[in-house]
Amino acid sequence: MALWAMGDFHLAFSVDKPMEVFDPIWKNHEKKIQKYVTKCVKDTDTIVITGDHSWGRNLEECETDLKFIEELPGRKILLRGNHDMFWDAKKTARLNDSFEGRLQFLQNNYYNYGDYALVGTKGYCYEGKDSIEHFLKIREREGERLRISFDKAKADGYSKFIMFLHYPPTTIGEQESPFTQMAEEYGVAQVIYSHCHGRERYDDSFKGEVNGIMYRLVSSDYLKFRPERIL
Ligand SMILES: [Fe+2]
Numbered sequence: 424m425a426l427w428a429m430g431d432f433h434l435a436f437s438v439d440k441p442m443e444v445f446d447p448i449w450k451n452h453e454k455k456i457q458k459y460v461t462k463c464v465k466d467t468d469t470i471v472i473t474g475d476h477s478w479g480r481n482l483e484e485c486e487t488d489l490k491f492i493e494e495l496p497g498r499k500i501l502l503r504g505n506h507d508m509f510w511d512a513k514k515t516a517r518l519n520d521s522f523e524g525r526l527q528f529l530q531n532n533y534y535n536y537g538d539y540a541l542v543g544t545k546g547y548c549y550e551g552k553d554s555i556e557h558f559l560k561i562r563e564r565e566g567e568r569l570r571i572s573f574d575k576a577k578a579d580g581y582s583k584f585i586m587f588l589h590y591p592p593t594t595i596g597e598q599e600s601p602f603t604q605m606a607e608e609y610g611v612a613q614v615i616y617s618h619c620h621g622r623e624r625y626d627d628s629f630k631g632e633v634n635g636i637m638y639r640l641v642s643s644d645y646l647k648f649r650p651e652r653i654l
Pocket residue numbers: 431433475504618619620
């Protein structure tokens with residue numbers, strides 16, 4: 424039994440969105456994902472996929488992409504990324520009902536892995552694309568969603584946590600954020616995030632141990648499409 428993570432599959436089986444325009448590393452990236460996930464992840468393992476699953480704009484356009492994820496080995500837990508238009512955060516329970524036994528969607532809930540609770544939300548950091556007011560509003564809402572995830576796990580008796588975010592936990596230059604503070608408050612063992620693509624973004628936030636917490640970047644291109652073993 425092992426816990427794995429990787430994010431940002433950016434699949435596009437039903438829409439025209441070639442990823443290699445951003446970097447040649449993305450050429451046939453879905454084949455690399457399939458190859459390495461199948462090689463690493465056993466049927467008894469769990470893999471958390473940290474958002475940006477599909478370029479499809481609705482569930483219909485994402486169908487083939489989600490099917491691709493479904494057919495990968497192991498238990499698949501999905502986190503919401505900024506490009507996951509098919510996933511209305513408020514309707515996560517409905518997604519969990521329709522994909523029961525196939526995919527699990529992590530939002531305002533938690534999943535267990537041994538004696539760990541896997542908690543998470545999309546998160547947010549400032550990328551200069553919106554006003555400070557909007558950034559603060561989204562970050563606060565994401566903080567509330569993360570706390571719901573933690574508190575549900577805590578109420579069920581969990582005291583060991585692995586925390587998943589789509590966005591990096593800090594904005595460039597920050598030494599801490601509401602997300603790192605919450606990770607420290609609940610005593611999480613690891614914080615896993617993705618979203619950052621390309622060499623110039625890989626050092627946007629924490630990697631390695633900070634204040635006793637292990638931070639890991641698991642963007643698929645950063646990992647060269649090989650899932651990262653978390654536990
Ligand atoms: Fe992404």
